[in-house]
């Protein structure tokens with residue numbers, strides 16, 4: 001088979017044994033790799049209603065047909081599991097040499113099940129006790145990289161923080177607490193390497209397409225990422241009053257200038273780097289403190305800065321570096337702490353720091369990772385914390401389905417508000433690119449409607465395809481027709497006679513499969529919503545002043561979205577859609593015959 | 600008791616942007632018109648479409664449920680919400696409307712409309728609240744011209760010559776050129792501010808550039824040419840342009856009024 005190995009490696013940590021399991025070519029063609037294949041495997045491997053932190057819960061590293069080719073930004077993997085933060089699907093993407101090395105083991109995915117009896121590391125198939133427990137992901141990487149490429153958790157993952165990350169090459173599969181799943185399996189690190197290249201159908205065409213894509217990746221469409229990085233969003237969002245500030249109480253931050261890319265770049269930028277196999281290089285590294293340096297993305301900057309009322313770049317960069325070292329998702333960490341800060345303001349949490357307290361923020365990050373004091377409560381995420389705090393604080397816990405909301409004010413970007421509400425992973429700017437629609441002349445960003453629903457859905461489909469190919473979303477602007485051009489790549493790599501239409505259908509299938517998993521795990525229409533704050537309070541600041549999003553308007557958009565997807569009005573999947581998913585029953589199902597084992 | 604009704608649900612297609620938001624004498628046009636009306640009527644109702652958000656107004660804002668039926672549906676919606684016996688109805692683009700003119704029109708005590716250059720002006724006219732049922736039945740029988748409603752009311756036709764300020768009261772603007780010409784004679788010489796963010800700011804080495812009012816093309820031409828803000832007759836794909844951070848636009852013909860800020864952002868904002 002070209003582009004694939006046609007199998008996954010299933011390793012049972014309880015037994016210390018692995019096996020190769022065949023993946024039918026029909027499934028690969030219907031799901032490709034990354035998020036698509038990972039979702040299909042999650043359906044297959046996760047027992048229904050499994051506790052995400054139980055040994056039986058699988059953790060899946062899913063590669064893709066493009067991994068290992070010279071196509072720019074293709075060195076990516078998806079990490080897929082049932083999220084301990086949301087109870088629904090979590091599928092984080094990460095870019096690194098880990099993807100290339102993992103696929104060279106001769107597999108399209110790695111599935112970890114079971115749990116180790118003691119803190120361990122899995123190095124090239126050998127499970128052994130680890131001395132790296134309590135070390136940072138970087139320290140784990142340094143200690144193990146002589147064996148191969150490393151994915152590791154930090155202290156937060158070891159302690160079951162529900163928003164802990166899995167780190168590789170300094171990048172993170174960040175959202176939804178995948179690190180806690182690995183931590184519950186008592187696996188500090190997974191090290192992979194191999195010798196098996198993946199053949200491609202038409203090497204000449206792949207080389208030509210790779211050269212062409214690299215050239216286009218250096219054009220205008222990606223210039224923002226190269227010149228300023230995602231941090232450029234901060235000043236733009238602040239200007240239009242869409243920058244979540246002080247736990248979404250405001251949409252403009254008066255100290256925003258100090259944190260903008262326009263200020264940080266000339267004053268602090270020390271380097272620009274890139275993920276493995278990427279020609280764009282969007283990672284901007286800034287200096288702070290006593291010759292320290294850290295990479296920072298907009299999401300970390302907003303969450304640890306304006307959202308917590310902190311405008312000192314030194315403090316925000318230090319906090320971002322601390323999250324990396326502890327293995328914490330910066331968006332959920334910032335969101336949960338900002339929520340605690342508002343609780344402090346209202347007198348519900350007297351021990352929490354107040355908005356603007358940078359030292360308090362840094363101390364609390366450590367307390368969360370170690371589950372000390374108030375940190376133990378906040379390690380559960382803002383939704384569970386709100387349930388325990390009471391006082392109706394759930395109304396302003398900044399989360400959807402338990403996942404903290406990224407740096408886009410939903411009332412100011414109402415097409416994206418819909419994307420957040422219906423997101424299978426929760427509030428998710430990576431799976432719905434609907435902000436692109438809000439930042440256009442196609443809708444009124446302050447006034448979502450049924451048209452927003454149709455447009456939002458298209459961005460979700462496109463994201464499902466790029467996440468299954470996998471290519472970096474920052475390439476999106478270089479494609480005139482994502483489906484047709486992706487089909488050309490897939491044809492050259494796999495030799496399949498696919499066209500754009502087939503890939504569009506595949507994208508819709510991936511979205512439906514993610515939803516189907518949630519339905520299986522107990523999703524109800526009430527889960528597709530936004531916290532009460534967003535549906536009852538109007539914005540006050542700048543150009544977004546007066547913007548409000550009502551229950552009725554959101555419901556109308558959700559209804560339009562569901563119908564446009566061909567689902568029921570409430571969002572359930574009809575039989576025809578379910579049949580198209582080619583799902584196999586979970587191994588926990590008594591009628592399940594078990595995985596088909598490669599002889 | 601008298602009422603004023605401002606209709607702003609129209610599509611403003613030739614203008615390229617909502618007329619209600621066009622600046623006039625330091626505020627959005629709709630705010631200006633509401634203020635002028637408020638000087639002589641007891642209540643003002645603004646009829647807007649579901650798609651159009653309006654600035655904060657000292658008026659009751661109602662939504663036209665059937666904007667596709669044209670201005671008569673807006674008049675019907677307005678009449679359904681006024682308390683006064685008589686209502687002066689105006690389009691939102693009535694910059695030169697005077698309180699005296701409205702007062703005179705209402706003084707006839709019945710439906711009344713001015714005639715300018717031989718044309719009756721139903722969107723600068725007085726309608727009795729009792730015309731509501733008639734407006735509904737006209738719409739039901741697919742007769743959508745507001746003039747039909749006036750005709751059904753035995754209205755008073757007022758010759759322009761009888762009224763000072765009449766021609767101005769009915770003078771609006773449908774195109775960018777008409778609006779910009781009116782601005783240039785209005786005495787308001789506040790500049791447009793071109794705000795550069797992101798890469799444009801770094802490349803230009805400055806954050807703001809002041810420039811006279813004009814079309815978006817004229818305003819963007821004030822930026823250093825190396826920014827290449829315009830390509831192939833449209834805003835370049837790698838940039839986004841917003842008026843005051845509310846709406847985003849690509850059409851270079853739209854007018855930018857006094858005091859407005861045109862914000863230039865990198866196109867791949869987000870993500």
Ligand code: SF4
Nearest residue numbers: 274275278280282472
């Ligand atoms: S553009 Fe940025 S995020 Fe995407 S692959 Fe390149 S360096 Fe990584």
